Structure formats: C-alpha cells, structure tokens
Amino acid sequence: xxxxxxxxxxxxxxxxxxxxxxxxxxxxxxxxxxxxxxxxxxxxxxxxxxxxxxxxxxxxxxxxxxxxxxxxxxxxxxxxxxxxxxxxxxxxxxxxxxxxxxxxxxxxxxxxxxxxxxxxxxxxxxxxxxxxxxxxxxxxxxxxxxxxxxxxxxxxxxxxxxxxxxxxxxxxxxxxxxxxxxxxxxxxxxxxxxxxxxxxxxxxxxxxxxxxxxxxxxxxxxxxxxxxxxxxxxxxxxxxxxxxxxxxxxxxxxxxxxxxxxxxxxxxxxxxxxxxxxxxxx
Amino acid sequence: xxxxxxxxxxxxxxxxxxxxxxxxxxxxxxxxxxxxxxxxxxxxxxxxxxxxxxxxxxxxxxxxxxxxxxxxxxxxxxxxxxxxxxxxxxxxxxxxxxxxxxxxxxxxxxxxxxxxxxxxxxxxxxxxxxxxxxxxxxxxxxxxxxxxxxxxxxxxxxxxxxxxxxxxxxxxxxxxxxxxxxxxxxxxxxxxxxxxxxxxxxxxxxxxxxxxxxxxxxxxxxxxxxxxxxxxxxxxxxxxxxxxxxxxxxxxxxxxxxxxxxxxxxxxxxxxxxxxxxxxxx
Numbered sequence: 001x002x003x004x005x006x007x008x009x010x011x012x013x014x015x016x017x018x019x020x021x022x023x024x025x026x027x028x029x030x031x032x033x034x035x036x037x038x039x040x041x042x043x044x045x046x047x048x049x050x051x052x053x054x055x056x057x058x059x060x061x062x063x064x065x066x067x068x069x070x071x072x073x074x075x076x077x078x079x080x081x082x083x084x085x086x087x088x089x090x091x092x093x094x095x096x097x098x099x100x101x102x103x104x105x106x107x108x109x110x111x112x113x114x115x116x117x118x119x120x121x122x123x124x125x126x127x128x129x130x131x132x133x134x135x136x137x138x139x140x141x142x143x144x145x146x147x148x149x150x151x152x153x154x155x156x157x158x159x160x161x162x163x164x165x166x167x168x169x170x171x172x173x174x175x176x177x178x179x180x181x182x183x184x185x186x187x188x189x190x191x192x193x194x195x196x197x198x199x200x201x202x203x204x205x206x207x208x209x210x211x212x213x214x215x216x217x218x219x220x221x222x223x224x225x226x227x228x229x230x231x232x233x234x235x236x237x238x239x240x241x242x243x244x245x246x247x248x249x250x251x252x253x254x255x256x257x258x259x260x261x262x263x264x265x266x267x268x269x270x271x272x273x274x275x276x277x278x279x280x281x282x
Numbered sequence: 283x284x285x286x287x288x289x290x291x292x293x294x295x296x297x298x299x300x301x302x303x304x305x306x307x308x309x310x311x312x313x314x315x316x317x318x319x320x321x322x323x324x325x326x327x328x329x330x331x332x333x334x335x336x337x338x339x340x341x342x343x344x345x346x347x348x349x350x351x352x353x354x355x356x357x358x359x360x361x362x363x364x365x366x367x368x369x370x371x372x373x374x375x376x377x378x379x380x381x382x383x384x385x386x387x388x389x390x391x392x393x394x395x396x397x398x399x400x401x402x403x404x405x406x407x408x409x410x411x412x413x414x415x416x417x418x419x420x421x422x423x424x425x426x427x428x429x430x431x432x433x434x435x436x437x438x439x440x441x442x443x444x445x446x447x448x449x450x451x452x453x454x455x456x457x458x459x460x461x462x463x464x465x466x467x468x469x470x471x472x473x474x475x476x477x478x479x480x481x482x483x484x485x486x487x488x489x490x491x492x493x494x495x496x497x498x499x500x501x502x503x504x505x506x507x508x509x510x511x512x513x514x515x516x517x518x519x520x521x522x523x524x525x526x527x528x529x530x531x532x533x534x535x536x537x538x539x540x541x542x543x544x545x546x547x548x549x550x551x552x553x554x555x556x557x558x559x560x561x562x563x564x
Contacts, residue, residue: 011449019301104392105411105445111386129387130446137447163387164412165419167293 001082002089007098007138010091014052014140022049026141028132031055032072032186033081036176040145041085043173052089052139053082059095061127072189091139098134107133109159115251116152117266117275120241128153129160136161136168144168149175149183151262151277152251175276177203183276190272198236198269205230205243206263206278213245213280218257220245231267241266241273248279283364284371289380289420292373296334296422304331308423310414313337314354314468315363318458322427323367325455334371334421335364341377343409354471373421380416389415391441397533398434399548399557402523410435411442418443418450426450431457431465433544433559434533457558459485465558472554480518480551487512487525488545488560495527495562500539502527513549523548523555530561 004010017024025044029037037053044051055078062068075092082090106126112118113125136144144161146154151172158170176184181203182196191199209227217223227243245254248262257263257280264277286292299306307326311319319335326333337360344350357374364372388408394400395407418426426443428436433454440452458466463485464478473481491509499505509525527536530544539545539562546559 007447011447015449019303021301103445104394105389105442106392107387107389107446109387134445134447137449160387163385163416164389165289165293165416167297167419 001079001087003079004089004091005093005097007093010052010089010093011138011140013089014138017050018140023142024048024050024052024139026135026139026144027051027053028135028144028146029053029055030057030071030186031078032074032189033078034176034184034186036147036149036184038081038085039176040147040173041082041087043171044143044145045086047143047171048141050088052091052141053087054091054093054135054139056091056093056095056098056131056135058098058127058131060099060130061124063121063123066121067187067190072186091135098131106130107160107164109156109163112152112156112159112251116242116246116264118152120266125153125156129156132157133160133164133166136166141168143171145171145173147175148172148279149185149276151248151264155248155251181207183274185274187272187274191269195236195269195272198234199274201231201234201237202265202267202274202276205265206276209245209263210278210280213257213261220253220255220257223257227263227265231265234269236269237267238270239268241268243267245280283361283369285361286371286373287375287379289375292334292371292375293420293422295371296420299332300422305424306330306332306334306421308417308421308426309333309335310417310426310428311335311337312339312353312468313360314356314471315360316458316466316468318429318431318466320363320367321458322429322455323364323369325453326425326427327368329425329453330423332370334373334423335369336373336375336417336421338373338375338377338380338413338417340380340409340413342381342412343406345403345405348403349469349472354468373417380413388412389442389446391438391445394434394438394441394533398524398528398546400434402548407435407438411438414439415442415446415448418448423450425453427453427455429457430454430561431467431558433530433546437530437533463489465556467556469554469556473551477518477551477554480516481556483513483516483519484547484549484556484558487547488558491527491545492560492562495539495543502535502537502539505539505545509545509547513547516551518551519549520552521550523550525549527562 025048027040107129108126154172246262266275307330309322389411390408436454525547528544543562548557
C-alpha cells in the first residue's frame with residue numbers, strides 16, 4: 001500500500017493511472033475505520049483497477065461547538081486494516097496542505113443542504129461538499145463510495161457531482177450494522193456501556209416503523225407519533241432532532257409513506273449525536 | 283472546426299484528447315467576439331494541441347435587473363471569426379443542458395467576490411465561478427485563458443482553481459484596446475456615437491493616474507481625488523461605481539500605490555456599465 005501525504009503527489013499519481021487507462025475507486029473517510037468503511041473498500045476493489053482510501057478529519061465540516069478535536073483517531077489501526085484489504089493507495093494529507101492560508105472557496109448544493117442534519121449543523125454540508133470536490137479533483141476517481149448511513153451526505157455528493165459535471169459515479173452502499181442492529185459509526189466509540197445498549201432503540205424504531213407502513217399505516221401523523229412513542233421508551237435519549245418520513249430526493253417530509261420513502265432519525269444519547277435511516281420498500 | 287452543443291459529448295471528446303496526451307486550451311466566452319477574445323484564442327493556439335472556445339451567455343451571472351436578454355449575440359459572425367483562427371472546437375451548449383431543472387450547486391470564492399464589481403453585482407461572481415467550474419469539468423483544459431480587462435473575474439477564477447485543486451493553469455492575458463485606448467468589450471456595442479467618444483476618458487484617466495504615480499504621488503487620497511476630477515470632466519458619465527487603487531491579490535484598497543498595484547474603474551456612461559484597469563509598474 002502506497003502512503004501519500006501530499007495532494008500534488010496524489011494528483012500526479014492519479015494522473016499517471018488515468019493516462020494508463022486504470023480506473024480509480026475512491027473511499028473518502030475520516031478514519032476510525034469500521035466494517036462499514038471496509039465494505040466500501042471491498043466494493044471499490046471489485047469495480048476499479050486501483051482503490052484509494054483517503055483519511056482526513058475535515059475541519060470545515062465541524063462547527064466550533066462540535067467534536068473536531070475529540071473525533072476518534074487511530075492511524076495505526078486504520079493503516080493495518082487497509083493493508084489487509086490490499087488497498088492500493090492511502091491518501092492522508094495534513095490540514096495545512098488541504099486548506100492553506102487564504103483558502104476561501106466553497107461548494108454548496110443548496111436546498112438539500114439545509115434540511116434534516118443541515119438544520120442542526122449549519123455549514124456542515126458546505127464543508128462536506130467542499131472537501132469532497134477537492135478530493136475528487138485530487139484523486140480523479142471514476143467512482144466514489146459512500147455509505148447509506150449518511151444518507152443526506154450521499155444525496156448531496158451525488159447532486160454536486162451531477163450539477164458540476166464531475167463525471168464521477170457516486171455509489172451509495174448499504175449501511176453495515178452491529179449484530180444488535182446498531183448502524184456502524186465512528187461516533188459509536190463515544191458511547192458508554194449503557195448508552196451503547198440504549199442506542200439499539202434507533203434501529204428497532206426504524207424496523208418497526210417499516211413494518212407499520214407495510215401493514216398499511218402510511219399517513220405522516222401516525223408515523224411520526226409511532227416513532228416518537230417508540231423512541232420515548234428509551235430514557236437515555238436526551239434529544240430527538242428529527243424522526244419522520246422523507247422524500248429520498250428532496251429530503252422534504254412526505255404526507256404519505258410510499259415505496260422508496262426515507263425513514264430517518266437523528267437524536268442524541270447522552271452527548272453523542274447518532275443518525276440512522278431506512279428506505280421503505282413495501 | 284467541430285461544433286459541439288451537448289455537454290456530455292464535449293466531455294467525451296475532451297476525455298479522448300486527454301487519453302491521447304493532447305493538451306486542451308479553453309477560452310470561455312459569452313460570444314459577441316472581438317479582438318480581445320481572439321488574442322486569447324491565438325495565445326491558446328500557441329500553447330496547446332487543441333483549442334476549444336465556449337460561447338455561453340451564462341444566466342447565473344446576471345441579476346434580474348441586468349442585461350441578460352439584450353446581451354449582444356452574433357452566432358454567425360462569431361463562428362466565422364473562430365473558423366478563421368483555426369479553432370478546433372466550438373462548444374456552444376443550450377442553457378437547459380447546462381442548468382437542467384433542479385440545478386442548485388454553486389461555487390464561490392469568498393472574500394474577493396464581494397469587492398469592487400461584486401459590491402454592485404451581488405451574486406455575479408458566484409455565477410461566474412459556478413459556470414467556469416462546470417466548463418473546466420466538461421472541457422478538461424490544461425490551460426484556460428481570461429482577459430485582464432475583467433481583472434477581478436480572472437483573480438477569482440485563479441483562486442477557485444487553486445483552492446479546489448483543479449490543476450488548471452489560469453492564464454491572464456493583456457487587455458486589447460481600440461485605437462483610441464478604449465478597452466475592447468462586447469458591451470461597447472451598447473454605446474451610441476457620443477457615448478463611445480466619452481468612454482475614452484476611462485483609459486485616459488488610468489494612463490494619467492499611472493503617470494501621476496510614477497511622478498511620486500502615491501497616497502490614496504491624492505490618487506482618488508485625481509481620478510474623480512478627471513472622470514468628472516466627462517458629462518456623459520452617469521455614475522462612478524469605483525475608481526481607486528487596490529491590491530491585485532486581495533482587491534482591498536491600498537494606502538499607498540506601489541509596484542504592481544491595481545488601478546481600477548467601474549462607471550456608467552448613459553445606461554452602459556464599463557470597467558477597465560491597469561497595473562502600476564513604476
């Protein structure tokens with residue numbers, strides 16, 4: 001596995017592969033890798049000549065009040081995991097090379113960036129779109145892989161790539177879950193034992209709401225009430241930010257749940273913010 | 283000369299040239315071509331294997347109150363001029379292919395986009411950065427050519443390309459002038475005979491201010507006063523938007539004029555908005 005830390009060298013390396021007709025698959029990550037990330041890596045390995053994984057904890061997508069500094073980091077563990085997956089390139093740039101002094105250009109997919117998580121994390125998706133646009137220009141991938149767990153992020157990246165003619169196939173891969181159903185997330189590391197157990201309520205709520213919809217209860221009032229009641233059973237939840245049914249394209253709330261609708265939840269357990277979602281396929 | 287109207291076909295064509303190791307030079311224009319544009323074309327012809335010219339009157343960079351609909355158009359004349367210059371590709375897409383329904387992603391170089399012209403044309407440079415980002419992704423040029431007449435635009439494009447790692451050489455070429463010194467611009471076509479004559483005051487003011495600075499008068503108060511007095515001699519000027527000396531990097535006003543400082547003017551003659559600038563090189 002080639003470790004590259006300088007954007008210009010990554011760009012030249014990618015250019016060389018491109019000129020030789022070798023396709024690159026990119027898996028952008030913030031490190032603290034788990035099976036969710038590795039499932040993206042495996043998908044990329046199967047579809048591209050070269051697989052590059054980037055590890056960059058992007059300061060631009062954290063608000064001052066958020067967890068940038070305590071975001072979990074495990075460079076040695078991550079490197080070992082990627083080596084075992086036979087990843088070709090690990091791109092791990094320093095922040096000052098990505099955002100040199102005077103940096104001021106931003107990319108924003110408007111409309112969908114302000115909804116759901118965007119309403120609670122102003123500027124977050126602008127930071128995400130900007131770093132991903134940069135990574136796309138540096139790594140020049142044919143395909144880039146994102147997990148469905150961060151559904152809004154994936155939709156925004158897809159939209160940005162289309163709107164700006166990036167000619168990159170943005171591939172959204174299934175959420176990988178722990179045995180008890182909790183969606184894998186680097187932030188799960190923040191949870192203590194009781195919180196970790198409490199967090200299983202999210203997947204239970206999504207699964208049971210899906211069953212409710214399949215049974216024919218499809219109006220938003222009933223769905224919202226059901227989800228709220230289900231989540232309220234768990235006393236360690238300190239805040240429910242959203243829990244409802246949305247259009248997977250516009251991320252607007254739906255009046256009635258139909259095929260392909262998005263069930264999505266964001267909440268806090270203790271101080272840890274967790275998100276999860278499920279697509280209804282009746 | 284190959285005429286391409288479909289972005290996807292332009293992108294595939296560019297990809298083919300890239301894979302064959304042929305460099306592309308791009309000259310982005312809004313048509314109504316004059317010698318200024320053609321000087322960019324000739325520079326590109328000298329530096330690249332393939333020269334592509336785009337003609338697209340970009341609705342995103344016009345405010346509702348501005349001259350989008352009456353912006354001069356001369357497709358036949360433009361095509362003939364480019365053919366005579368042996369341009370390889372004319373890319374002339376329809377607006378609905380560039381901005382399909384639901385388009386909502388924008389690129390913005392913050393800080394420098396709000397100054398000078400940006401203060402009088404809110405959103406203008408966001409529209410410029412967005413269309414140029416798209417053209418860069420569609421045409422994949424090694425180099426792109428812009429005239430110094432639109433100095434702020436050129437600085438913003440250079441900044442965007444650098445900040446977003448576009449790996450494109452943004453080349454700024456000298457302003458081309460009429461015999462009487464007026465900077466060439468498609469908008470000069472708006473001027474009637476008297477206004478056309480009055481417009482020469484802009485270049486005269488820039489030239490004489492440069493001489494003033496060379497003579498040792500370098501403080502901003504004297505320079506501003508001199509420019510204002512000079513421009514006030516012309517009664518057909520209906521509005522002076524700015525006329526002063528600026529840093530060519532930050533576009534902030536300077537306290538003292540030094541080597542490389544930017545003298546810039548924006549004003550209206552009748553209803554026509556004209557801009558021009560000069561770099562001080564004492």
